[in-house]
Amino acid sequence: MKMNAGRPSALDELVQTFSDDESAAVREWLGGAADAPQLPGISLRSNHEPLVEMLPRPAVDDQKAIRRVAVVGGGTAGYLTAIALRTKRPWLEVSLIESPSIPIIGVGEATVPGIVIFLHHYLGIDVEDFYRQVRPTWKQGIRFEWGPRPDGFMAPFDWDSNSIGTAGAVDAGGGIDGYTLQSLLMSAERAPVFDVGDRHLSLMKYLPFAYHLDNARFVSYLADIAKQRGVQHVEAKIEDVALSGDDWVDHLHTTDGRKLSYDFYVDCSGFRSMLLGKAFRTPFHSYASSLFTDSAVTGNVGHGGNLKPYTSAITMNSGWCWDIPTPQDDHLGYVYSSNAISDDQAAAELAARFPGVSEPRFVRFRVGRHEKAWRGNVMAIGNSYAFVEPLESTGILMITSSVQALVASLPGSWADPQCRDMVNVGLANRWDALRWFLSIHYRFNTRRDTPFWREVRANTDISGAQPMLDMYATGAPLRYRNPLLRTFVQGNAPTFYGLAGVETILLGQQVPTRLLHRAEPPARWQARRNAADAFVRRALPQLEALSRFHDDPALNQQLLFDADSWASPLRAEPIGML
Numbered sequence: 001m002k003m004n005a006g007r008p009s010a011l012d013e014l015v016q017t018f019s020d021d022e023s024a025a026v027r028e029w030l031g032g033a034a035d036a037p038q039l040p041g042i043s044l045r046s047n048h049e050p051l052v053e054m055l056p057r058p059a060v061d062d063q064k065a066i067r068r069v070a071v072v073g074g075g076t077a078g079y080l081t082a083i084a085l086r087t088k089r090p091w092l093e094v095s096l097i098e099s100p101s102i103p104i105i106g107v108g109e110a111t112v113p114g115i116v117i118f119l120h121h122y123l124g125i126d127v128e129d130f131y132r133q134v135r136p137t138w139k140q141g142i143r144f145e146w147g148p149r150p151d152g153f154m155a156p157f158d159w160d161s162n163s164i165g166t167a168g169a170v171d172a173g174g175g176i177d178g179y180t181l182q183s184l185l186m187s188a189e190r191a192p193v194f195d196v197g198d199r200h201l202s203l204m205k206y207l208p209f210a211y212h213l214d215n216a217r218f219v220s221y222l223a224d225i226a227k228q229r230g231v232q233h234v235e236a237k238i239e240d241v242a243l244s245g246d247d248w249v250d251h252l253h254t255t256d257g258r259k260l261s262y263d264f265y266v267d268c269s270g271f272r273s274m275l276l277g278k279a280f281r282t283p284f285h286s287y288a289s290s291l292f293t294d295s296a297v298t299g300n301v302g303h304g305g306n307l308k309p310y311t312s313a314i315t316m317n318s319g320w321c322w323d324i325p326t327p328q329d330d331h332l333g334y335v336y337s338s339n340a341i342s343d344d345q346a347a348a349e350l351a352a353r354f355p356g357v358s359e360p361r362f363v364r365f366r367v368g369r370h371e372k373a374w375r376g377n378v379m380a381i382g383n384s385y386a387f388v389e390p391l392e393s394t395g396i397l398m399i400t401s402s403v404q405a406l407v408a409s410l411p412g413s414w415a416d417p418q419c420r421d422m423v424n425v426g427l428a429n430r431w432d433a434l435r436w437f438l439s440i441h442y443r444f445n446t447r448r449d450t451p452f453w454r455e456v457r458a459n460t461d462i463s464g465a466q467p468m469l470d471m472y473a474t475g476a477p478l479r480y481r482n483p484l485l486r487t488f489v490q491g492n493a494p495t496f497y498g499l500a501g502v503e504t505i506l507l508g509q510q511v512p513t514r515l516l517h518r519a520e521p522p523a524r525w526q527a528r529r530n531a532a533d534a535f536v537r538r539a540l541p542q543l544e545a546l547s548r549f550h551d552d553p554a555l556n557q558q559l560l561f562d563a564d565s566w567a568s569p570l571r572a573e574p575i576g577m578l
């Protein structure tokens with residue numbers, strides 16, 4: 001295409017006919033510098049008006065004001081909600097009610113990269129303090145022992161980059177490993193941190209990563225932050241919920257005879273779902289026809305100092321097992337169907353696969369969501385509203401989405417207009433998309449031939465993903481297909497994981513497709529791969545890389561504040577995380 005380089009644009013020609021004052025006014029409006037050769041015509045359609053969304057603060061004499069909020073539950077959901085409400089709406093009185101006799105669920109340790117932005121930008125949690133107290137490790141993605149290939153496949157968080165090449169990787173070795181720099185780093189068990197002379201250099205700001213968190217440490221740290229931010233802690237067991245209408249909580253009765261009353265209630269009571277589920281009897285939509293598991297047996301095993309930079313998802317006879325590295329040991333959890341095996345059998349299989357694993361602890365869960373998250377003066381966040389199952393670490397991701405939605409949409413007063421139906425539809429759609437996303441992990445996993453996997457392959461309901469699967473069969477990667485078709489199929493893909501996340505799982509499991517034509521000689525792919533290997537050879541193992549971050553606080557500052565970082569305020573702002 002021939003560009004009109006050098007010739008004045010129609011806009012410039014026109015403005016040259018204006019008076020000096022008019023021309024200066026146009027330059028100021030469109031942002032053209034006085035000595036710039038051309039006016040930026042594109043600015044005629046830019047937004048030039050600064051608009052700020054103010055969170056509604058009620059007037060002092062408003063009789064219907066929402067001032068006092070109760071968060072029922074002191075797990076991950078409860079503390080993240082309470083901290084966010086106090087941080088973003090400091091005029092609210094926030095009380096967190098938790099029962100010392102009902103323990104938190106104690107799982108929920110693998111995350112996705114949004115957590116870094118959420119904790120350090122949205123909640124403003126100091127990164128150095130966080131590393132000292134919580135001792136997170138890094139997750140660069142998930143290593144799936146899944147699908148037909150003996151080595152399984154990597155699902156790195158730079159999956160949407162195709163930086164080396166998916167089709168080239170498949171042609172070169174049959175699988176997708178080696179299609180991005182991060183997948184190579186994961187295979188080599190390295191992190192993108194380097195020793196160069198006496199300096200430490202980090203490329204972590206270019207390759208998104210998430211945290212692995214020890215749940216007990218994380219929740220107790222959040223409890224300290226909540227106290228510092230003025231959240232009132234109420235130790236009480238809720239015995240009964242007094243309603244004044246179908247959708248309205250009037251007050252809570254505690255087992256020690258107290259009557260607690262607030263303007264708004266956030267139900268973070270975990271699977272008990274004390275308010276939304278028990279008191280309101282909100283209908284529950286089960287996902288059990290797509291996701292067959294309902295139990296987990298957990299334990300820890302030593303890792304001998306080999307801190308893997310990813311979560312592992314390992315196919316087992318009647319489900320799968322997570323392996324989450326923490327500084328002390330690996331945290332394991334075998335997720336299974338109680339219809340397929342007993343608890344004892346699951347514990348025995350876990351012990352056989354991981355000799356030396358600690359005493360088993362059992363967790364029950366149910367998959368699905370309530371019809372609505374928010375009814376009247378109650379919103380449920382965390383397991384009290386919905387849960388899929390632990391594959392792909394969606395729990396904390398969805399807690400952060402719900403928290404953001406609540407903070408942005410809670411009215412200042414019951415007299416104000418409200419948008420809770422839109423919040424309900426938005427959150428329900430996100431959960432449903434996760435259900436379909438996880439269902440394809442099960443339906444296409446050909447790794448083991450056991451009764452559980454035969455049943456799952458035959459009967460998993462994947463109907464909600466079918467249109468996307470049909471399009472995948474006609475050509476992949478989906479995200480490089482015709483832009484219009486791509487927008488059609490994007491509506492099917494789950495938030496955060498997107499098309500790239502979906503097709504990593506499909507290609508990794510070798511679900512048949514026609515790969516897009518490679519418009520380059522194969523040697524070009526190999527040259528990129530060789531170049532990427534030069535980084536991998538020099539990258540440090542995670543334990544050493546973490547210690548460089550510990551020694552050199554500038555590395556975390558670069559990650560969180562450099563303009564070209566995936567975790568910078570510039571990235572946080574458009575997604576509402578500042």
Ligand SMILES: Cc1cc2nc3c(=O)[nH]c(=O)nc-3n(C[C@H](O)[C@H](O)[C@H](O)COP(=O)(O)OP(=O)(O)OC[C@H]3O[C@@H](n4cnc5c(N)ncnc54)[C@H](O)[C@@H]3O)c2cc1C
Pocket residue numbers: 072073074075076077078097098099100101102103104105106107108109110111236237238239268269270271272274295296333363364365381382383384390393394395396397399
């Ligand atoms: C097996 C399994 C593995 C998981 N793994 C992950 C993962 O790797 N990553 C991830 O992001 N998510 C994961 N999740 C989801 C994870 O559980 C949640 O993200 C997270 O722990 C939130 O839990 P919660 O705060 O909703 O509930 P809980 O931790 O169960 O907290 C409930 C709170 O409510 C209080 N409570 C309950 N009833 C009452 C009452 N009557 N009166 C007063 N207080 C009450 C309790 O005292 C407690 O404080 C996993 C879930 C399961 C089941």
